[in-house]
Amino acid sequence: MSENNHAGVTRRDFLELGLKSAAAGVVLAPGVMLYSAAEARPADEPASSKVRWGMLIDTSKCASGCDACVTACEKENGWGGPNSNEKHSNALQKSQWIRKVELRNVDTGATSSLPMMCQHCANPPCVDVCPTGASMKRADGIVLVDRHICIGCRYCMMACPYKARSFVHEELENQSVNAPRGKGCVEACTFCVHKLDRGDGTTACAEACNADGHKAILVGDLKDPNSEIAQTVAKYATTQIRAELGLNTGMRYQGI
Amino acid sequence: MKKPLFTQIEGGKGFYSLLVLLGAFILAALGSVYYMEHNGHWVTGMNNQIVWGMPHVFAIFLIVAASGALNVASIGSVFGKKMYKPLAPLSGLLAIALLVGGLMVLVLDLGRPDRLLVAMTHYNFKSIFAWNIILYNGFLAIVAVYLWTMMEKRMNRYTTVAGFAAFFWRLILTTGTGSIFGFLVAREAYNAALLAPMFVIMSFAFGLAFFMLVLFAIYKWSGRPLGDGVVQRLKNLLGVFIGAVLYFVLVYHLTNLYITERHGVEAFILRDGGIYTTLFWVGQIVIGSLLPLVLFYHPTLGKNRNLIGFGALLVILGGLAQLYVLLIGGQAYPLEIFSGYEVLHGFNEGMINSYTPTGWEISLGLGGVAFALALVAVAIKVLRFMPQSLADDAVDVHH
Numbered sequence: 163m164s165e166n167n168h169a170g171v172t173r174r175d176f177l178e179l180g181l182k183s184a185a186a187g188v189v190l191a192p193g194v195m196l197y198s199a200a201e202a203r204p205a206d207e208p209a210s211s212k213v214r215w216g217m218l219i220d221t222s223k224c225a226s227g228c229d230a231c232v233t234a235c236e237k238e239n240g241w242g243g244p245n246s247n248e249k250h251s252n253a254l255q256k257s258q259w260i261r262k263v264e265l266r267n268v269d270t271g272a273t274s275s276l277p278m279m280c281q282h283c284a285n286p287p288c289v290d291v292c293p294t295g296a297s298m299k300r301a302d303g304i305v306l307v308d309r310h311i312c313i314g315c316r317y318c319m320m321a322c323p324y325k326a327r328s329f330v331h332e333e334l335e336n337q338s339v340n341a342p343r344g345k346g347c348v349e350a351c352t353f354c355v356h357k358l359d360r361g362d363g364t365t366a367c368a369e370a371c372n373a374d375g376h377k378a379i380l381v382g383d384l385k386d387p388n389s390e391i392a393q394t395v396a397k398y399a400t401t402q403i404r405a406e407l408g409l410n411t412g413m414r415y416q417g418i
Numbered sequence: 419m420k421k422p423l424f425t426q427i428e429g430g431k432g433f434y435s436l437l438v439l440l441g442a443f444i445l446a447a448l449g450s451v452y453y454m455e456h457n458g459h460w461v462t463g464m465n466n467q468i469v470w471g472m473p474h475v476f477a478i479f480l481i482v483a484a485s486g487a488l489n490v491a492s493i494g495s496v497f498g499k500k501m502y503k504p505l506a507p508l509s510g511l512l513a514i515a516l517l518v519g520g521l522m523v524l525v526l527d528l529g530r531p532d533r534l535l536v537a538m539t540h541y542n543f544k545s546i547f548a549w550n551i552i553l554y555n556g557f558l559a560i561v562a563v564y565l566w567t568m569m570e571k572r573m574n575r576y577t578t579v580a581g582f583a584a585f586f587w588r589l590i591l592t593t594g595t596g597s598i599f600g601f602l603v604a605r606e607a608y609n610a611a612l613l614a615p616m617f618v619i620m621s622f623a624f625g626l627a628f629f630m631l632v633l634f635a636i637y638k639w640s641g642r643p644l645g646d647g648v649v650q651r652l653k654n655l656l657g658v659f660i661g662a663v664l665y666f667v668l669v670y671h672l673t674n675l676y677i678t679e680r681h682g683v684e685a686f687i688l689r690d691g692g693i694y695t696t697l698f699w700v701g702q703i704v705i706g707s708l709l710p711l712v713l714f715y716h717p718t719l720g721k722n723r724n725l726i727g728f729g730a731l732l733v734i735l736g737g738l739a740q741l742y743v744l745l746i747g748g749q750a751y752p753l754e755i756f757s758g759y760e761v762l763h764g765f766n767e768g769m770i771n772s773y774t775p776t777g778w779e780i781s782l783g784l785g786g787v788a789f790a791l792a793l794v795a796v797a798i799k800v801l802r803f804m805p806q807s808l809a810d811d812a813v814d815v816h817h
Contacts, residue, residue, distance in 0.1 A: 250458070254465035254766065261765035268760050278755075278764075287603060293547035294540040311536050314529015316469040317547050323604035325753055325766075328466045329529060332458035345458045346529030403755060407603055418759070 202361030211301040214412065215282065215353055216384040217368070218391050218400060221274040221417035223378035224371075226264055231277045231379065234370030235260045238354065240338025247334045257328035257343075259351045260367060265418065274418050277367065277379070280305055280326040280351035281403060282412035288318035288327065297348075303384075303412050304353045314346040323404050326350050353412075384412070422504040422805040422812065424569075427640045427798050436639075440792040447785020450778040451526045459529065462779050467771035468749045473527035475741045476783025479624065480520030480790060481554070481595055482617055483737070485588040486625015488513035488561065490652075492588070495564075495581025500814040501651060504805040505633070510565040510584075511797050512629055512790075514558055519790030521554060523782055546597045553591040560584050569802065592618045599744070606683040607748030612673070616666040620737065623659035627733035630656065632794060634727045636804060644808045646721075647815030653726050657714040660707050660733060667702075667740075679754075686751045686770070687743060694747035697739045706736010746773055 203209070236242040241257045248256045260279040266272070282305050288297045289305065296312035299305045307318075307327075319327045327350040334343055340356045343349055354365035368379040382391030391414075394400075400414040427433070454461055464471040490509035494502035502509075525531050541548045564580040567573040596617030602608040630652050637644035671688065674680040687694055710729035712719070719725050750771045761767040798804050805812070 248460075251460040252465070254467055254771075255460050256466075258466065258765050262763070263756070263761060263765075263767055264763040265756055265759040266762050268758055273762065274759075289542075290544050291547060291601070292542055293545045293551060294536055295542040296540075311533070311540050312530065313533045313537050315537075315547065316529070317545075317598075319466070319469040320749070321602055321604055323753065324755060325467070329459065329469060331460035331465075346455075348529070404757075418756075 203359055205359075209300040209302040209304070212385060213302040214284075214384040215303050215358065216382065216391055216395075216412040216414060217353075217365070218380040218382075218394055218414045218416060219276055220378050220380070221276045221415060223376050224275045224277065225374075225376055225378075226273070226275040228275075228374065228376065229262050230370040230374045230376075231367035232260050232262055234366040235279075235351070238338065238357075238366035239341040239352070240336070241328075241341075241343065241349075247336050248330075248332055251331040255331040257330060257349060259328065259349070276415060276418065278324065278326070278403075279367075279413070280353070281324050281409070282351075282353055284410035284412070286409065287321040287323065287407075291317045291321040293317065300355075302358075304355050304358075305350075306352055306355065307348055307350065309342060309344050309347050309349075312347040314348065316348060318348055323407055323409070422807070424504075424507065424802040424804060425806050426800060426802055427636065427804055429799055432639055433795070433799065436795060437792060440788040440795070443781075443788035444785050444792065446781045447526075447783075447788070450781040450785070451531075454778050454782070455526075455531065461776065463774045463776045464779075465771075465773070467766055468746060468773035470745055470749065471527075471773060472775035472779035473523050473782050475738060475745055476786050477520045477524035477527070478595065478598075478745065479738055479741050480516050480523065480786055482592060482621045482741075483624040483628050483734075484513050484516035484520060484621075485557070485592045485595075485618075486621035486623065487516055487629050488584060488588050489622055489625055490629055491564070491568075492581060492585040495578055496585045501648065501816075504808065504813060505629075505648075506581075507565060507568050507803045508633065508636075508794075508798070509629060510561050510568070511803055512632055512794055513588075513625070514561050514565075515790040515793040515797070516625075516628065517554060517557060518793060519786040519788075522789055523786035526782060527779075546594055546601050550591075550594045550598065553587070553594050557584075557587055557591050560587050588621075589618060592621045595621075599748070604753060605748055605751075606674075606680050606754065607687070607744065607751060610670065610673070612666065612670055616663075616670060619659065619662045619666055620740070623656065623663050623733055624737040626652065626656045626659060627730040627737070630730045631727060631734070632791070634723065634730075636798065637808065640804070642804070642807060643812075645810030645813065645815070646723075647810040648808050648813055649723055649726060650721075651815060653714050653720070653729075656730065656733065657711060660711055660714075664703075664707050682754070683748075683751045687747055691747060691750070691770075694743050694750065698743045698747075701739025702736050702743060705732050706739055707733075710736075749773075 239259060241259055246256060260277055263276055263278050265274050282303055286299055286305050289299050293315060294311045294313055296308045297318045298308060316329055319329060327348050329348050330343055330345050333345045337343055341352060357365060364381045368381045371379045380391050382389040384392055386392055395414055398416060400416050401418060402411040402414060462471060488509055490502050491506035493499045494506045525534055537551060561584055564584045567577040567580045593614045596614035599608040600610055600613035674684045687698055689695060710732045713725050713729040714720050752768050
């Protein structure tokens with residue numbers, strides 16, 4: 163079955179990779195990696211509700227026309243791109259885990275640019291409506307789809323206020339080991355859960371944005387008062403998209 | 419009034435030809451399913467913007483009509499109207515058949531129909547969809563018991579109790595179906611408590627229209643007498659139901675027209691939506707509602723049985739149009755994600771989403787209808803569902 167295709171990566175390789183990258187993180191960026199959430203979590207330990215993963219996106223730093231975050235996500239998770247493994251699907255049928263949006267304020271004319279993806283709600287409508295419980299929220303706030311019990315009914319896509327989810331319209335080959343995908347199932351941004359679980363403390367999109375020098379995406383633990391993200395949202399006005407729905411999103415925006 | 423005599427219908431060339439015809443539709447549907455599931459949904463008109471397409475229109479229509487088809491039996495058992503009692507077995511049978519047909523379409527359009535067992539064993543009780551799975555299965559079981567109490571003499575004394583149970587269950591079931599949309603906060607066309615009772619009243623109309631067509635066909639093709647008394651009573655009732663649906667549609671749109679936030683979606687459905695606007699005004703309102711009302715209540719046309727049957731057919735077509743507008747139109751209208759902003763560039767942000775159903779999807783939907791009709795045809799051939807006569811002197815048309 164396509165979703166079980168892990169391309170020959172053993173558990174040992176996977177863990178080693180995780181440990182190495184965590185160690186690298188400490189050497190390269192000691193200031194960032196000091197935070198407790200950024201430690202590798204043992205595989206037999208469940209995600210903790212003491213952590214709430216969040217992202218703060220500063221639209222004033224997000225460059226118009228730049229799609230480094232989208233490209234990085236495609237590469238990390240094995241969807242989209244010029245060599246998309248969705249060979250038959252048309253543009254509207256292909257998966258889109260993250261997208262860049264350019265906005266203009268109707269009153270003032272001010273423009274802003276931002277990435278949109280799963281907002282990792284604390285009260286996610288997709289989880290509410292899922293008949294089998296395949297749509298689920300981890301204790302640390304990450305919203306995921308369990309590809310083993312997703313029946314492909316697409317009710318979560320009807321329910322998502324952010325159009326964040328995609329349905330896989332065809333058989334897939336050459337998948338990324340980071341994110342198994344499957345025909346007939348629904349998928350979305352995983353908050354790079356594989357990276358967080360091995361202690362990277364960040365996501366592919368944030369890394370790419372930083373590498374390009376924009377630094378528009380800040381990843382961290384909203385519940386840790388010492389984290390940069392918690393301190394920033396405590397200091398500056400930030401918004402949640404469609405905040406009126408009361409979903410308490412993990413994705414926060416500055417500048418819109 | 420003597421007790422009606424229930425008998426099997428006789429088979430014949432016509433009967434078997436009908437089965438062959440329905441079988442062809444069912445086979446075509448299964449072929450389409452194989453093609454769609456083998457390739458994946460990229461061969462359909464569906465995409466990540468319009469995620470529920472033509473199969474859902476048919477499936478939801480059949481499920482809604484199923485609960486409505488049971489009304490005829492309920493009027494007899496629950497409300498004690500004698501005229502409806504001889505019609506009750508067919509009413510229960512049609513209810514089961516339509517539900518099975520609808521569920522067939524719904525399940526076969528899943529991304530992973532092979533995981534039906536997962537859906538039956540994993541329940542998220544906050545999901546109205548999960549509740550619906552329980553409600554559908556319960557409906558099949560309760561109506562089966564209800565039919566048993568009607569058709570087995572020793573069980574007759576339980577018919578009223580079973581009838582009440584089935585009536586309440588069907589109201590809950592259609593409330594559940596309407597709430598699939600009513601509970602959706604994301605989209606402006608849905609997210610309204612009114613949708614649940616509106617679906618209940620739609621079920622009254624669609625189910626009765628289906629029942630009348632099937633009844634007329636059975637009595638015509640089996641050469642059994644069907645009196646004008648029954649036909650006129652059913653026709654008048656359907657007229658009332660059409661009016662009630664129109665009332666709910668009016669309240670739904672008036673509410674949305676009052677709420678500024680929803681002006682966009684209203685303008686889309688009522689004025690600027692192209693195919694959806696046409697389907698609403700021409701399909702749902704004129705062909706599906708006003709024309710049948712004229713046919714039913716016109717002093718001379720309203721007496722012509724063929725025209726009454728035609729009117730019932732129009733109600734069904736109007737119902738399909740109504741669900742198409744609600745389901746597809748509701749998804750075609752873009753989500754209002756960035757309030758107060760205009761989207762300059764994005765991934766289909768703020769754009770009307772397009773959907774063109776493919777033949778595969780239509781074939782699957784028609785297959786569900788054919789399967790329901792084939793079930794009815796076979797059942798009335800092997801079991802005693804149909805009264806020998808529904809002539810005016812054989813039924814109590816005044817009660």
